[in-house]
Amino acid sequence: MSHIKVELKKEDVAKIKEICKAFNNNPGELINVLHKAQSYFGYLPAEIQEVVAQELNIPVAKVYGVVTFYSFFTMIPKGQHPISICTGTACYVRGAEKVLDEFKRILSVSVGETTPDGKFSLSCLRCVGACGLAPVVMVGEKVYGRVSPDGVKDILKEYE
């Protein structure tokens, strides 16, 4: 499990309880609860999972099992500008790997990590479905198409 220790504030706990309540504290809605919680807090540290487990009356291990099963959920906070490189097949054959290597080189982080200043996080995703623009990179909600390794610097410059 991640070693990040998080102190939840009173209002944070109240927010989690409110989310669970909106789904009638129904354990069958666990994934929907986690979606809502992640979109509010940005990530799902162990402390949040504990509150969810308590509210839905299920073991923490089950919540942890679900969080770690699905790639959409993360226990590490994302950077201010989350960068996702599409590594779907169409992007792969058009050179996504080289683009990814360039991001790794410039930012000095591996996939799944966040830069020490918290500005950028790097992750891979499987196909955003914009294969006509391959290789595709997303920064936050913005999609960049036909990215070349040379173009990586220019993308990062936009966020400096």
Added chain:
Amino acid sequence: MHMLVCGGTGCRASASDAIVETLKSELAAKGMENEVQVIMTGCFGFCEKGPIVKVLPDNTFYTQVTPADSAEIVAEHIVKGRKVNRLLYTDPENKQHISDSKHMGFYKKQLRIALRNCGVINPENIDEYIARDGYQAIGKVFEMGAQAAIEQMKKSGLRGRGGGGFPTGLKWEIASKNHADQKYVVCNADEGDPGAFMDRSILEGDPHSVIEAMTINGFCIGATKGLVYIRAEYPLAIKRLQIAIDQAREYGLLGKDILGSGFDFDMELRYGAGAFVCGEETALIHSMEGERGEPTVKPPFPAESGYLGKPTNVNNVETFANIPVIILKGAEWFSAIGSEKSKGTKVFALAGKINNVGLIEVPMGTTLREVIYEIGGGIKNGKKFKAVQTGGPSGGCLTEKHLDTPIDYDNLLAAGSMMGSGGMIVMDEDDCMVSVAKFYLDFTVEESCGKCSPCRIGNKRLFELLERITKGEGTMEDLDRLRNLSEVIKDSSLCGLGQTSPNPVLSTLDNFYDEYIAHVTERKCPAGQCKSLMQYVVDQEACVGCTACARNCPVNAIAGDRKKPHVIDTSICIKCGACIEKCKFNAISIQ
């Protein structure tokens, strides 16, 4: 007059929403905002040339439009009636402009049934769907009765478009015969196959067809509740589907006593959270129940015991999109299209090293050659065709010799691949097939749910073997091991993921054995892709000593005096290729 602007994810990424805004403001400036309507539609399919703007009624098809082009389109085309030639599609052969999409190679051979409304209607307006015979099929089904409708589905020969190809009518019949106080209809919109985006495009471009089909399905099997399991990564599809559901409720097409038939049906969305295995129906159902998406042994089939233990019918988005048309036009009409055992059409996401990337729909039985060369416009940059991968991580790589195979479920299976959800990735001479197999195994290893050991451990071992081979450390025994292990994984895995995951390995072993041999015996990658097997060398004759390579080398691996030939220190070189790109004298090569 109408101006249709593509609002699919691909075109929106190229600022198509800004095009809508600028077109509207240009029209307003000319006082024509009431005469010309600007509508954002779903995907036109021709993603390579996006963003697309189509002008009706003259069917002018503008390609690669930017917001800055809006003024000219309005001033020239709308006001003066003169087409803007520079934005028209240019035929790659005779260099003529083509203004009507009907005459383009990309569209000529297509037959759009599942995609009939994509790029034609505004998906956020139910009236436009109704104007195209929408919600008539449900009325017809109420009249003919559930049994007759199931008969029609069986006679049509429609098979599941999610990959397996199970006859849809039969699936419905089984679900209809199981009695329970509550039954469910589930739409599988968890499109996890990388490189396939047809389900997303249908939901973004024609969400009502899925809603109508699910209602028909509900009526036929006696289910009153529908659930759409959709990827959370598809925000636009989610938004448009939710709008469509709300509008259908408002019109009384969802809810209590639909069209006075006494039949109740309503639906809601469930979000996937990124797990490829959830495309398997039992895993999908567990995920909807809030569990880890792990598959279970069948039987019991979902038709018997599915969501919350109740009889459940699961169909894929594209399957559903076909249904209203089949009901309206009849089973005979549908079964006349396609090949002997695969009826109707199939949507393919054409991508990779091909000129016309996009979403296409062709009758079953069309050959790969027609798809790749006539619709797809051939290989990018005049390179040589090497392979086409169908069926995603569960499929295989087909070669030149398969090009004249008519595409249908059974032919693809016989050729060592599969239909899958319809991803079609074209590869050229620069792609290393061992690396491609490794790429897919990397995907499978990550996506295996871990429940059964053949898939969890076996695929990992396959990946390691492939990694050894691409590093030049493989042996001939490794090639035998690859094949044996692949057979074992196929035979002994629990669900479809493991049973098909070795296909990329087996099909590349079958079709590109030479390439594996070259990696193992000569320690060479014929395509020049495997970094460990490459060496960058400066041709001492051709090098003029301009120092461009040395200045651009990120790790200072190149040494040499000005105007004297340079040398690369291979122990430092990271093989990034920067030197080759910068060398103006073609003096650096990969060996």
